[in-house]
Amino acid sequence: NAGVMQNPRHLVRRRGQEARLRCSPMKGHSHVYWYRQLPEEGLKFMVYLQKENIIDESGMPKERFSAEFPKEGPSILRIQQVVRGDSAAYFCASSPVPGPDTQYFGPGTRLTVL
Amino acid sequence: AQSVTQLDSQVPVFEEAPVELRCNYSSSVSVYLFWYVQYPNQGLQLLLKYLSGSTLVKGINGFEAEFNKSQTSFHLRKPSVHISDTAEYFCAVTPVSGSARQLTFGSGTQLTVLP
Numbered sequence: 001n002a003g004v005m006q007n008p009r010h011l012v013r014r015r016g017q018e019a020r021l022r023c024s025p026m027k028g029h030s031h032v033y034w035y036r037q038l039p040e041e042g043l044k045f046m047v048y049l050q051k052e053n054i055i056d057e058s059g060m061p062k063e064r065f066s067a068e069f070p071k072e073g074p075s076i077l078r079i080q081q082v083v084r085g086d087s088a089a090y091f092c093a094s095s096p097v098p099g100p101d102t103q104y105f106g107p108g109t110r111l112t113v114l
Numbered sequence: 115a116q117s118v119t120q121l122d123s124q125v126p127v128f129e130e131a132p133v134e135l136r137c138n139y140s141s142s143v144s145v146y147l148f149w150y151v152q153y154p155n156q157g158l159q160l161l162l163k164y165l166s167g168s169t170l171v172k173g174i175n176g177f178e179a180e181f182n183k184s185q186t187s188f189h190l191r192k193p194s195v196h197i198s199d200t201a202e203y204f205c206a207v208t209p210v211s212g213s214a215r216q217l218t219f220g221s222g223t224q225l226t227v228l229p
Contacts, residue, residue: 004157033216042118042204043158045216056216091157098215105150105157 002026004094004106012112013082021077021109025094032075033103034067037089049075082113116141116207120220127195128228135190135223137205145207147188148217149179152202161203164188175199200227 005024013019025032030051035043048056049069060067064082069075079086089110093103121136139145146165150158162173169181179190188205202224206217 031215035217035219040221042120042219042221043206043217045218048215059216093158103217105159107155107157110155 004029004092004104006090006092006106006109008109009107010110010112012114014114015083016081019079019082019086019111019113021079021090021092021111023075023077023092023094023106025075025092026096026104029094029096029104031095031098032069033093033095034075034077035091035093037091037108039088043091046077079111082111084113087111087113116145116209116218118205118207118218118220120203120205120223122223123221124224124226126226126228129197130194132193133191133195133199133225135203135205135225137188137190137220139186139188139205139207141186141207141209144210146210147179147181148206148208149173149177149188149190150204150206150219151175152204152222154201158204161190195225195227197227197229199225201225 007022032049034046037043045059047060047067064080066078089108091108092106095102117140119138127133148163149161151161152158161177162171164171164181172178177192202222204222205220208217
């Protein structure tokens with residue numbers, strides 16, 4: 001059973017461009033969590049999704065950020081009009097049932113905004 | 115809301131020496147507690163977790179942690195470290211009940227094992 005997959009692993013964007021980060025959960029997992037890790041900091045929760053539903057987006061910035069988890073395909077974290085402050089590592093975790101004790105993390109996408 | 119404080123940002127230690135990484139948390143409700151390890155340019159790997167029961171929890175790679183409710187602490191220990199233990203270690207909590215499912219992380223402790 002393959003682990004949580006994220007791509008791309010590294011993404012470089014210029015200010016004002018869009019960034020699309022993809023997360024493929026483990027097989028059989030229908031719950032996805034996105035976290036952001038700024039340099040020298042711990043991970044901060046962004047959003048929790050189930051298939052086709054956003055359950056908790058309390059950690060998402062109000063503007064430019066959106067997330068989806070369609071019925072088919074990976075979960076997507078989309079950042080519009082990126083700024084330098086968006087440079088960070090973005091981690092996805094998945095679980096088969098709701099609950100943090102069963103969250104499995106992907107390797108992350110490192111976004112660099114020039 | 116919960117918060118997690120990892121008191122040491124960097125811990126250098128010689129190989130085969132014991133190590134303790136400190137974690138304190140603040141929460142108005144009961145929480146589950148976790149330690150994760152992050153190797154360079156990789157994702158997080160669960161080391162151990164406390165959900166209920168015995169307050170001494172054993173995890174992978176010889177690590178253990180003790181939950182102390184009165185001191186709101188969950189310190190991580192290993193009696194003898196190896197070079198391969200060099201990594202970033204994160205303490206995290208989440209509420210036991212309610213709809214919140216996300217983890218709240220500390221800022222991390224970089225453990226460097228010296229030869």
